[in-house]
Amino acid sequence: MVKLSRFALICGLMMCASSPSEAHGHIEEGEELFEQHCATCHGVDGDGNGEAGQDLMPPPANLLDAMQKRIVSDEYLMWTIREGGRNVHTDMPSFEERDTIGEAEAKKIIRYMWHAFK
Numbered sequence: 352m353v354k355l356s357r358f359a360l361i362c363g364l365m366m367c368a369s370s371p372s373e374a375h376g377h378i379e380e381g382e383e384l385f386e387q388h389c390a391t392c393h394g395v396d397g398d399g400n401g402e403a404g405q406d407l408m409p410p411p412a413n414l415l416d417a418m419q420k421r422i423v424s425d426e427y428l429m430w431t432i433r434e435g436g437r438n439v440h441t442d443m444p445s446f447e448e449r450d451t452i453g454e455a456e457a458k459k460i461i462r463y464m465w466h467a468f469k
């Protein structure tokens with residue numbers, strides 16, 4: 352019994368020690384993915400001023416503003432990344448069509464966006 356609880360304690364300590372850095376790792380991965388797939392238009396800072404978005408009409412969204420909207424949720428962001436602008440007539444690419452970002456990667460990007468832009 353004593354042994355078991357000591358085991359539980361050590362496991363508990365290990366989880367405490369490893370989970371924050373693991374979460375941090377996800378955010379860093381999300382940041383890299385964002386820079387690779389989104390920053391070209393939305394800008395590294397999310398302000399919508401990326402090079403590739405300069406001639407688009409409407410211009411890429413300012414994500415710092417977008418993330419404050421009440422409609423914006425994980426589901427909304429997942430839908431936006433998957434569908435892009437094909438339903439709403441903007442030049443946001445559909446990453447489902449392009450097949451460049453899978454669901455797991457999209458989740459990491461979304462996590463990063465909450466962390467960086469909210």
Ligand code: HEC
Pocket residue numbers: 385388389390391392393403404407409410411412417420428431432436441442443444446452460
């Ligand atoms: C080719 C340029 C381009 C790329 C690349 C791009 N977007 Fe967009 N994005 C746009 C445009 C244009 C809009 C439409 C803005 C509007 O409706 O006023 C938009 C809209 C959005 C919106 C909606 C904001 C709102 O208020 O509803 C979100 C969220 C978003 N983009 C996230 C992303 C993410 C995440 C990525 C990367 C996975 C990405 N975008 C890549 C151009 C781009």
